[in-house]
Amino acid sequence: MSDHDLEGSRRDGLRSEGESNRSSLRAEWQSRNVDARSRSWLETDAAYFMHQSLSTPCIDVLARCQGAYLETLQGKRFLDFHGNSVHQVGFGHPKVIEAVRRQMETLPFCPRRFTNVPAIELAKKLALLAPGDLGKVLFAPGGTSAIGMALKLARMATGRFKTVSMWDAFHGASLDAVSIGGESLFRRGVGPLLPGTEHVPPPDPRHCPFACGNTCTARCADYVDYVLDKEGDVAAVIGETVRSTPYIPPPDYWTKIRKACDRHGALLILDEVPNCLGRTGKMFACEHYGMIPDMLVIGKGLGGGVFPLAALIARPDLDVAPDFALGHYTHEKNPVGCAAALAAIEVVETEGLCARAAELGVYALERLAELKTRQPAIADVRGIGLLLGVEVDAGGGDTAALAERALYAALEGGLSFKISMGNILTLTPPLTISRDELDAAMDILESALALAARGITRGPESGPDRT
Numbered sequence: 407m408s409d410h411d412l413e414g415s416r417r418d419g420l421r422s423e424g425e426s427n428r429s430s431l432r433a434e435w436q437s438r439n440v441d442a443r444s445r446s447w448l449e450t451d452a453a454y455f456m457h458q459s460l461s462t463p464c465i466d467v468l469a470r471c472q473g474a475y476l477e478t479l480q481g482k483r484f485l486d487f488h489g490n491s492v493h494q495v496g497f498g499h500p501k502v503i504e505a506v507r508r509q510m511e512t513l514p515f516c517p518r519r520f521t522n523v524p525a526i527e528l529a530k531k532l533a534l535l536a537p538g539d540l541g542k543v544l545f546a547p548g549g550t551s552a553i554g555m556a557l558k559l560a561r562m563a564t565g566r567f568k569t570v571s572m573w574d575a576f577h578g579a580s581l582d583a584v585s586i587g588g589e590s591l592f593r594r595g596v597g598p599l600l601p602g603t604e605h606v607p608p609p610d611p612r613h614c615p616f617a618c619g620n621t622c623t624a625r626c627a628d629y630v631d632y633v634l635d636k637e638g639d640v641a642a643v644i645g646e647t648v649r650s651t652p653y654i655p656p657p658d659y660w661t662k663i664r665k666a667c668d669r670h671g672a673l674l675i676l677d678e679v680p681n682c683l684g685r686t687g688k689m690f691a692c693e694h695y696g697m698i699p700d701m702l703v704i705g706k707g708l709g710g711g712v713f714p715l716a717a718l719i720a721r722p723d724l725d726v727a728p729d730f731a732l733g734h735y736t737h738e739k740n741p742v743g744c745a746a747a748l749a750a751i752e753v754v755e756t757e758g759l760c761a762r763a764a765e766l767g768v769y770a771l772e773r774l775a776e777l778k779t780r781q782p783a784i785a786d787v788r789g790i791g792l793l794l795g796v797e798v799d800a801g802g803g804d805t806a807a808l809a810e811r812a813l814y815a816a817l818e819g820g821l822s823f824k825i826s827m828g829n830i831l832t833l834t835p836p837l838t839i840s841r842d843e844l845d846a847a848m849d850i851l852e853s854a855l856a857l858a859a860r861g862i863t864r865g866p867e868s869g870p871d872r873t
C-alpha cells in the first residue's frame with residue numbers, strides 16, 4: 407500500500423469499529439493515566455502480539471472485571487458501556503461463574519464424536535426461545551464462524567451462491583465475513599473477496615443515498631427487492647437486525663425484505679451476534695419486527711461473558727446437508743461454554759433483563775434527548791433497549807477528533823464506550839446495570855461532551871499528571 411492509501415485507510419478506520427490505537431490523544435491519555443508498571447506490561451504486549459487496528463498496541467492493562475466495571479492493574483475503574491457486547495448479564499455473574507466451575511470439574515471438553523447434556527439442553531433451550539419454527543441449531547466458537555456456517559448452509563439449501571448484504575455492515579473479520587461485510591477497514595487491500603457478494607445501502611437515514619432525510623422511508627428495503635430481481639439467483643440476504651452503531655431500521659424494513667426474499671427464493675439470515683439475549687429489550691431483536699428469518703445467528707453474550715460461543719439457529723427444513731461439514735469446529739459442543747450459556751439465559755430470564763433493558767433504555771434515551779437540547783455537539787440520539795447511540799457533529803470542524811476527545815474525557819471520568827463510524831458514541835451497558843450506575847455514566851458523558859466541545863479532554867479540576 408502506498409503512504410497515501412495507508413493514510414486513507416487509517417482515516418476510514420476511524421469511521422469504523424472503534425477509535426485509532428495510535429492517536430496522539432491516546433498517547434496523551436496514557437501519559438497521564440498509566441503508571442510505570444502497566445506501561446511496562448503494555449510494552450511487552452506490543453513486543454509479543456502482532457499489531458493490528460483496534461487492539462495491540464493496547465490502551466491499558468486490566469486486572470479484573472465485575473458487574474458493570476473494569477478495573478486496571480493500577481486500580482482505575484471504568485463503567486464499561488462497551489464490553490465488546492459480551493456482558494448482557496454483567497461481568498462475572500455468580501451464577502455463570504458457578505455453572506462454569508461445576509462443569510469444569512466434571513466434563514471440561516467433549517470430542518466431536520460424542521455429545522453432552524449441557525450442549526443438548528442449550529440447543530433445546532434456544533429452539534424453544536427462538537421465534538417461529540427456528541429450531542435446528544449449530545454451535546461455533548465465535549460469531550464469525552457461525553456466520554460462515556450460515557453462508558455455507560444457504561449455499562447448500564438453495565444451490566445458489568450469491569448474497570446481498572449491507573454496506574457498513576460488520577459480520578466478523580474472516581475473509582468470508584468481510585466479503586459480506588461493508589467496512590473498508592476490513593476489506594481494503596486484502597485482495598479478492600468472495601464472488602457474488604452484492605452490497606446495498608444500509609438503513610442509515612442520515613447518510614442515505616436515496617436522500618430520505620432524517621427519517622428512514624425504507625426505500626433501501628425496496629431496493630433489496632430490485633437487486634434480488636435483477637440478480638435472479640441470490641442464495642441469501644444477510645443483515646444485522648439492528649446495527650450496533652446503532653442504526654435501527656423502521657418497523658416495516660424487515661417485513662419488506664422478508665417478502666422480497668420469499669418472492670425471489672432467497673433466504674433471510676439475520677445477524678444478532680452482539681444484540682441477542684435481551685440487549686434491545688426483547689430476547690432477539692427480530693421480535694421487534696414481526697417477521698421470522700430463515701436463520702438467526704447469535705453469539706457474544708451467549709457465552710455469559712466468559713466463553714467464546716455462538717449459534718446458528720435455522721428453520722428445521724434447512725437441515726439438508728448431513729454429508730457436508732457446515733461447522734466442524736473443535737469446540738463445537740464445548741460443555742463449559744454451553745453451561746455458561748445456559749446459566750446466562752437463566753439469568754436473563756429470572757432477572758427479567760429483557761424488560762429491564764426496555765425500561766432503562768427508555769429512561770436513558772430520555773436523558774440523552776434532554777442532553778441534546780443543551781449540547782449542540784450532539785447531532786442525534788437514538789436507541790432500542792440498552793443499545794444507545796449519540797451521534798456527534800463538530801459543525802464543519804473535525805468530527806472524528808471531537809468524538810475521540812469525548813472518549814478520552816469520558817475515560818478520564820471513569821466511563822468506557824465505543825466510537826462507531828468515527829462519530830457515534832455507542833453505549834451498550836450490561837443489562838444488569840443499576841439506575842444509579844446509569845445516571846453516573848450519563849453525568850460522565852455530559853461532562854466529557856462539554857470538554858470535548860471545548861477542544862479539551864480534561865478540566866482544571868482533574869488530578870495531576872502521572873509520571
Ligand SMILES: Cc1ncc(COP(=O)(O)O)c(C=O)c1O
Nearest residue numbers: 548549550576577578677679680
Ligand atoms: C454483528 C456482528 N456479527 C458478527 C460478529 C463476529 O463475532 P465474533 O467476534 O464473535 O467472531 C460481530 C463482532 O463484533 C458483530 O458485531
